[in-house]
Amino acid sequence: xxxxxxxxxxxxxxxxxxxxxxxxxxxxxxxxxxxxxxxxxxxxxxxxxxxxxxxxxxxxxxxxxxxxxxxxxxxxxxxxxxxxxxxxxxxxxxxxxxxxxxxxxxxxxxxxxxxxxxxxxxxxxxxxxxxxxxxxxxxxxxxxxxxxxxxxxxxxxxxxxxxxxxxxxxxxxxxxxxxxxxxxxxxxxxxxxxxxxxxxxxxxxxxxxxxxxxxxxxxxxxxxxxxxxxxxxxxxxxxxxxxxxxxxxxxxxxxxxxxxxxxx
Numbered sequence: 572x573x574x575x576x577x578x579x580x581x582x583x584x585x586x587x588x589x590x591x592x593x594x595x596x597x598x599x600x601x602x603x604x605x606x607x608x609x610x611x612x613x614x615x616x617x618x619x620x621x622x623x624x625x626x627x628x629x630x631x632x633x634x635x636x637x638x639x640x641x642x643x644x645x646x647x648x649x650x651x652x653x654x655x656x657x658x659x660x661x662x663x664x665x666x667x668x669x670x671x672x673x674x675x676x677x678x679x680x681x682x683x684x685x686x687x688x689x690x691x692x693x694x695x696x697x698x699x700x701x702x703x704x705x706x707x708x709x710x711x712x713x714x715x716x717x718x719x720x721x722x723x724x725x726x727x728x729x730x731x732x733x734x735x736x737x738x739x740x741x742x743x744x745x746x747x748x749x750x751x752x753x754x755x756x757x758x759x760x761x762x763x764x765x766x767x768x769x770x771x772x773x774x775x776x777x778x779x780x781x782x783x784x785x786x787x788x789x790x791x792x793x794x795x796x797x798x799x800x801x802x803x804x805x806x807x808x809x810x811x812x813x814x815x816x817x818x819x820x821x822x823x824x825x826x827x828x829x830x831x832x833x834x835x
Contacts, residue, residue, distance in 0.1 A: 621670035698734030731768025
């Protein structure tokens, strides 16, 4: 898999946390010798384009354009990858953007189709209903699976500020997403955020799914896209398939296969 250089490793404490909390092992991780299994990974981007985002960088709406660049660069880094001729990882992407309402800019699709959809995102303005956006994201992922046993991840880009909770609140919406097997990463749109709101969205532990992820840094007087955030999230998603086991035909009870990793 291609990532930006230098390759950023996962911190050991994060690896240990991920090992502890990653319980649902996808069937595509267990394969027999001489067989090649598809391992599809669905990633859904949920992007805040409300007024609190749009007014952070002049002229109004500029930060939205910077977040679009972040999203496109992120998608470009997700390359299908064949691991040792045994497992093929396939990425499928979808996304919506939101304020008080939500607009789907890409159904679950290929990288090129997704990037074409990103270009259509426009600043929506008005208030921010994060709970409704998460609920809509969950619905989109569940009804449009690329494969019945796909690994599901969501990347929510927001400042965490809300103006209402008409869909039951963030915690309820995020819990329903987790019930559907969706692991949610939260990326701060910039440094101007409500951190408590962000942590309500993210899966646990926050050290894995929230951390210090940021899309755009405006503190230096210009928009700087945080490629390090992309690389760290991609590494963490890949870690979900890093403990692949290749096993021979069924043998005596207790026989274990060879452990391999795609992180190196």
